[in-house]
Amino acid sequence: MVVERPSSSSNQPRASPGLPPFHKVPKHDITELVRRVQIRGARADDFVALAETLINRKNTLVARIEAWKHKFDSQLCDQGLNEQAWVQLGPPFRQLEKEMDNLLMRMAGLVEETGATINRANEAEARAMELSERNYQLLTEKEEVEQKYAALVVDHKEVINEKCRLEKELGDMKSRFDSLDGRVKCLEIDLCVVHKPFMKAYSRRGALLVPPKVFRPGQQLLYEEDATDVGSSYPVPHNEERRFRDGVITPMSISPVGSSSSSSSSDDEDSSGTDLCEFMSQWPAKGSFIN
Incomplete structure (x- = not known):
């Protein structure tokens, strides 16, 4: 008796890119990280569905084995088969038990992998929340820096206007000084002429x-x-x-x-x-x- 294996096309989980280590996650690549977390969550759901499918198949196989045992026992009792019949029926039963053991091992591995995947998904989600808070903090600091820069630009314009005003006053003072200097020279000349x-x-x-x-x-x-x-x-x-x-x-x-x-x-x-x-x-x- 050959036990049917689950189809890889229907029950096999979708392949997804692995999560990078936390210290290599870009600071601002939060969207990609959330997408990967969602993929991991979907894969965990696929693992859970596959585990449930395997459990159902196991229960079905166990029920079938029990049914066969009762059937063989009844046949042996009715027909009076000897031990040679048990020797002929033993290998199929042992093969079936091996397949059951392999199936149980696969189920245990899937359950363990599902738990690890869920843990990594939770850690990735926490990391995404931390990066989101950090991104919000950086945006707040950026707004504060932009406000300070705008204030500095206004102060710079005021300083430039004050500089232009002082330069204009300096030019007026120079013109006044030149006129007074010319008047002093004229007075000196007049003094010489009168004297x-x-x-x-x-x-x-x-x-x-x-x-x-x-x-x-x-x-x-x-x-x-x-x-x-x-x-x-x-x-x-x-x-x-x-x-x-x-x-x-x-x-x-x-x-x-x-x-x-x-x-x-x-x-x-x-x-x-x-x-x-x-x-x-x-x-x-x-x-x-x-x-």
Whole structure:
């Protein structure tokens, strides 16, 4: 008697790729790992179904063996067969017992492999959950880094705008400095021009007496260059000096007509200059002297 073996086409589990070691699983390959876990679970289900099929076949074979034994016993008792009949029927029974033992061993191996597969599937599922949590943590950190980067970009734009503003202010200050420097140079030139005709007078007195009604303190006195107008060498009486003490001006307050200092002060009404020729025409009536 030949025992039928299970068909490999119907009951054989599907082949699936083996799971890699846990330390070699890519960190972000969670989808592939979950797919393999599902394949392992399906294979475990196939193993369970195959084990149930083998158990059913075993029970069927045991029932058939028992039925044959009862049948042979009844036949031997009825027909009175001798021991020679048992010798003829012994090898098939022993072959059947060997096949039963092999079947039981296969069932035990399948049960053990099924348990190991289930354990590995559980471990792979736990590993997949751990990697999923790690992936979520990395995504959260990525969002935080992106927010910090956006804040840094905004700060960078603000710094660039502040830099442009400071550069503009620096350019304005440089322009202002250049204009002031040019004005200082013009004043120095005006001082040299004014000092030349009054050199003798300033070398003795160092001041110019002006009536207060003609010249106000802080007002600029304009002078027209004239080769004949070199000032007066007459000494100034002490009473005249005391009389016009408020009108004493320094050489820095005098500049020729048409100079840059006169044009630079033309915007302010309080700092508008007084023509020296007009002042000189009124001078004798005031009884003052220029020394």
